[in-house]
Amino acid sequence: MRNRKEGAQRRAFGAPNEKQRQFFEAKSRFVAYGGARGGGKSWAVRKKASLLAVRYPGIRMLLLRRSMPELRENHILPLMTELHGIATYRETDKAFGFANGSRLRFGYCDSERDVLQYQGQEFDVIFMDEATQFSYFQFSTLKACLRGANHFPKRMYLTCNPGGVGHEWVKRLFVRREYLPGENPADYTFIPARVYDNRALLDCDPGYVSMLENLPGDLKRAWLEGDWEIFAGQYFTEFREDVHVAEPFAIPAHWRRYVALDYGLDMLAGYWIALDERGRAWVYREAYESGLIVSQAARKIREMSGGERIDAYLAPPDLWNRRQDTGKSAAELFGEQGVFLQKAENDRVQGWYGLKEWLRPYRGEEGMTARLKIFSGCRNLIRCLPALQHDPHNPNDCAGEPHELTHGPDALRYFAGARPAPAAGPHAKRAELPPALRTEEKMEGEWLTW
Ligand SMILES: Nc1ncnc2c1ncn2[C@@H]1O[C@H](COP(=O)(O)OP(=O)(O)OP(=O)(O)O)[C@@H](O)[C@H]1O
Ligand SMILES: [Mg+2]
Numbered sequence: 001m002r003n004r005k006e007g008a009q010r011r012a013f014g015a016p017n018e019k020q021r022q023f024f025e026a027k028s029r030f031v032a033y034g035g036a037r038g039g040g041k042s043w044a045v046r047k048k049a050s051l052l053a054v055r056y057p058g059i060r061m062l063l064l065r066r067s068m069p070e071l072r073e074n075h076i077l078p079l080m081t082e083l084h085g086i087a088t089y090r091e092t093d094k095a096f097g098f099a100n101g102s103r104l105r106f107g108y109c110d111s112e113r114d115v116l117q118y119q120g121q122e123f124d125v126i127f128m129d130e131a132t133q134f135s136y137f138q139f140s141t142l143k144a145c146l147r148g149a150n151h152f153p154k155r156m157y158l159t160c161n162p163g164g165v166g167h168e169w170v171k172r173l174f175v176r177r178e179y180l181p182g183e184n185p186a187d188y189t190f191i192p193a194r195v196y197d198n199r200a201l202l203d204c205d206p207g208y209v210s211m212l213e214n215l216p217g218d219l220k221r222a223w224l225e226g227d228w229e230i231f232a233g234q235y236f237t238e239f240r241e242d243v244h245v246a247e248p249f250a251i252p253a254h255w256r257r258y259v260a261l262d263y264g265l266d267m268l269a270g271y272w273i274a275l276d277e278r279g280r281a282w283v284y285r286e287a288y289e290s291g292l293i294v295s296q297a298a299r300k301i302r303e304m305s306g307g308e309r310i311d312a313y314l315a316p317p318d319l320w321n322r323r324q325d326t327g328k329s330a331a332e333l334f335g336e337q338g339v340f341l342q343k344a345e346n347d348r349v350q351g352w353y354g355l356k357e358w359l360r361p362y363r364g365e366e367g368m369t370a371r372l373k374i375f376s377g378c379r380n381l382i383r384c385l386p387a388l389q390h391d392p393h394n395p396n397d398c399a400g401e402p403h404e405l406t407h408g409p410d411a412l413r414y415f416a417g418a419r420p421a422p423a424a425g426p427h428a429k430r431a432e433l434p435p436a437l438r439t440e441e442k443m444e445g446e447w448l449t450w
Contacts, residue, residue, distance in 0.1 A: 014047065016040075016044065016047065017040060017197050017198060017199055017200075018197065019033070019039060019040070019191055019192070019193045019197045020040055020043070020044040020047075020197075022191045023044045023048065023157075023191050024044070024047070024048055024051070026189045026191065027153070027155075028155075028186065028187050028188060028189040029146075029154065029155055029156065029187040029188075030155070030156050030158065030173070030174075030187055030188050030189070031155065031156070031157050031158070031189045031191070032131065032157075032158040032159070032160055032170065032173070032174040032188070032189070032190045032191070033157070033158070033159050033160075033190075033191045033193055034158075034159045034160040034161055034191075034192070034193050034226070035160070035161070035162065035175075035190075035192045035193055035194070035226025035228065036161065036192075036193060036194045036195060036222075036223055036224055036225060036226030037161055037195060037212060037223040037224070038195035038198055038201055038208060038209075038212065039193030039194055039195055039197045039198050040193065040197065040198040040200070040201070041129070041159035041160075041193055042074050042075065042129055042159065044159075045063065045075070045127050045129050045157060045159060046075060046078060046079055046082065048127070048157060049061055049063060049104050049125070049127060050079070050082065050083060050086070050087075050104075052102075052125055052153075053087065053096075053098045053100075053102035053103075053104055054086070054098070054100070054102070056102065056124075056152050056153075057098075057100035057101050057102060058100065058101040058102060058150075058152075059102045059103075059124050059125065059152045060102075060103050060105075060122065060123050060124050060125075060148070061102075061103065061104045061105065061123060061124060061125040061126070061127070062104075062105050062106075062107055062118070062123045062125075062126045062127070062142075062145070063075060063104060063105070063106050063107070063126075063127040063129065064106075064107045064108060064109060064126070064127065064128050064129065064134075064142070065108055065129050065130060065133075066108060066109060066110065066130060066133040066134065067108050067110055068108045068110070070108075070130075071106050071107075071108050074129065075106065075129070076089065076094075076106060079096060079104075083096060086098065086099075087099075087102075087104070093105065094106045094107070105123075109134060109138055112135060112137060112138065112379050112380070112383050113379075115137070115138040115141045115142060116141065118141065118142060118145050119141060119144070119145070120145075121145050122145060122147050122148045123145050123146060123148070124146075124148050124150070124152040124153065124154055124155075125146075125152075125153065125154070125155050125156070125157070126142055126145065126146055126155075126156045126157070127156075127157045127158075127159075128142065128156065128157070128158045128159070129159050130159060130160065130161065130164070131158035131159060131160045131166055131170055132160045132161060132162065132163060132164035132165070132166040132167050132170050133164045133165065133166060134165070134166045135165050135166060135169075135241075135382065135383050136166065136168075136169040136241040136245075136382075137376075137379065137382065137383075138166075139166065139169060142156070143156065158170070158174075160174075161222070161223060161226075162222040162223075162226065162227065162228050163222055163233070163234070164387075165383060165386055165387040167228075167234065167386070168239065168240045168241060168242075168386060169241050169242070171228045172240070172242060173188050174188055174189075174190035175190060175228045178242075180242060192226055193226070194224070194225070194226055195208070195209055195212055195224065196209075212224040233389040233390055234386065234387075234388070234389065234390075235352070235388045235389060235390050235398045235399075236355070236356065236359060236385050236386060236388060236409075238356060238359045238360050238361055238370075239359055239385050239386040240361060240368075241382065241386075242368070243361045243368050243369060243370050244359065244361075244370055244372065244373055244374055244382075244385075245373070245374055245375075245376050245382055246282065246373040246374065246375055246376065247375070247376055248284065248375045248376065248377060251274045251282065251284055252276075252423075254423055254424065254425070255274040255275055255276055255277075255282075255423040256274065256275045256311045256420065256421060256422070256423050257272060257273070257274050257275075257308055257309065257310050257311055258272075258273045258274075258275070258310065258311055258312050258313075258314060258415060258418070258420055259271065259272050259273070259301060259305065259310050259312070259313045259314065260273060260313075260314040260315075260344070260411045260412060260414045260415035260418075261287070261301060261313065261314070261315050261411050261414075262315075262316060262407050262408075262410040262411040262414070263294070263297050263315065263319060263330060264407075265290075265291065265292070265293070266290055266291075266403075266407075267288065267289070267290045267404070267407040268287055268288070268289050268290070268292050268297040268300065268301075269286075269287065269288050269380070269381075269407035269408045269410070269411045270286070270287035270288075270300075270301050270304070270411060271283050271285070271286055271287075271378065271381065271408070271411050271412060271415065272284050272285035272286075272304070272305070272308075272310075273415055273420075274423075275420055275421065275422045275423050276422065276423055277422055277423050277424070277425060278422065279371065279422035280371050280372070280373065280422075281358060281371060281372045281373070281415070281420070282372075282373050282374075282375065283372070283373070283374040283375060283378055283381065283412070284375045284378075285304060285375070285377070285378070286377065286378035286379070286380060286381060286408075287300055287301060287304055288379075288380040288407070288408065294330045294333040294334065295333055295336070295337060297334075298333060298334040298336070298337035298338075298339045299337050301313070301334075301337075301339050302337055302338050302339050305339075311420075312342045312418070312420075313334075313339055313340060313341045313342060314341075314342050314344040314414040314415055314418050315331065315334075315341040315342070315343070315344060315414065316343075316344055316346050316410070316414060317343050317344070317346050318346075319331045319334070319341060320343065331343075342418075344414035344415075344417055344418055345414070345417035345418065346414075346417075347417070348397055348398075348413070349394075349396045349397055350417060351413035351414070351416055351417040352396075352397065352398060352413060354413070354416035354417055354419075355372075355409070355412060355413055355416040357371075357416075358370070358371050358372035358416055359371075359372055359385075378408075380407075380408050381408040381409070381412065384404075384405040384406070384407070384408045384409055385408065385409055385412075387405050388405055388406070388409055
């Protein structure tokens with residue numbers, strides 16, 4: 001009986017390649033493994049989790065992928081075979097229970113907020129497979145779950161390929177190794193992997209390697225060579241969470257405030273943006289809601305402005321189209337709710353280029369910074385901006401797909417295209433507005449607010 005069990009365990013663990021061995025032996029708090037496709041990362045994650053479960057009776061572990069189907073295909077189904085006779089899977093708990101009390105739970109974070117379900121929970125070890133598919137917010141939330149009053153190792157194992165919404169934070173921590181106050185460089189280990197490390201795959205599936213070798217330029221450099229300088233397809237390569245995301249503070253009363261919005265029934269995306277005296281923009285509030293009819297959207301924007309003095313509400317020109325049913329335009333309906341819209345420039349490429357200028361990181365007095373900063377509460381903008389891709393037919397433009405990613409960046413583009421003015425000093429009279437923001441027409445019955 002004992003021999004049969006040991007035999008099953010040996011079969012389940014198999015033999016690691018050299019990089020996988022380094023991954024198994026790494027002892028720092030955060031271990032990232034990857035850089036290129038097919039090196040055997042997911043395999044190593046499954047094995048490491050199984051080894052830890054057997055070695056530390058009672059250990060609690062969490063294994064995450066971005067979506068449930070990926071989790072099932074890549075991990076749950078293979079582990080059902082590999083752990084047959086060693087651990088039992090319970091679908092209701094989404095977890096393997098080991099006879100020694102160890103537990104390996106599975107989770108996914110389809111949407112940004114899914115990660116909040118783990119807040120307050122404790123795990124000794126967390127695996128994030130394809131960590132570049134997770135945002136920095138998700139990583140930070142999960143990092144806080146890594147704790148427990150026991151002597152088990154506390155570690156987070158990440159696997160990663162270049163590209164994806166998490167490209168920048170993974171690259172900063174593990175590849176560029178640039179650390180913020182409070183981050184200890186010794187906590188971070190990176191083990192580069194390439195498909196050529198994976199003998200098992202080279203032998204069984206040479207076609208996979210030649211597929212990687214024949215990819216077009218950027219994608220080949222990213223997926224075959226693990227080049228982090230390339231993020232195949234990302235439009236706003238200048239976006240970095242450590243540079244552009246700021247903790248909220250109270251906006252001084254004399255700063256100019258703008259609201260830039262994009263409206264459709266599928267999504268209202270609105271951003272409140274304050275300009276300081278140095279001309280830096282702070283995106284300090286976000287409205288992001290689907291299914292609102294025009295009057296509801298307008299009311300929402302008005303209510304969220306909370307009586308603040310807004311210099312201009314910028315919106316795309318198509319909101320001035322008259323609707324067949326009422327004969328009124330969305331802009332008029334907004335006006336009826338006291339939100340007087342200003343037509344924004346709608347040249348897409350010029351708008352994106354403008355936004356790139358706002359986002360361009362530069363070295364300031366306090367380290368790397370940018371002219372546009374986003375308060376950490378504006379979650380959807382922080383998620384969507386770095387995920388936007390180039391339009392494959394017009395590389396100067398952003399792709400319209402996935403459509404859900406476009407709403408927030410579109411709204412910000414209307415702001416960038418408007419050349420907004422910085423705040424005057426706290427006691428100065430308000431400066432003349434630049435022509436782009438001056439109202440040129442009196443909208444039926446209402447004046448813009450300045
Ligand atoms: N040490 C090993 N022994 C036997 N098979 C292995 C080993 N390492 C990896 N494999 C197999 O090689 C294939 C690719 O491995 P895996 O899926 O882990 O790669 P990956 O780096 O996660 O790939 P991707 O970048 O696409 O996510 C899988 O079929 C896996 O089972
Ligand atoms: Mg994998």
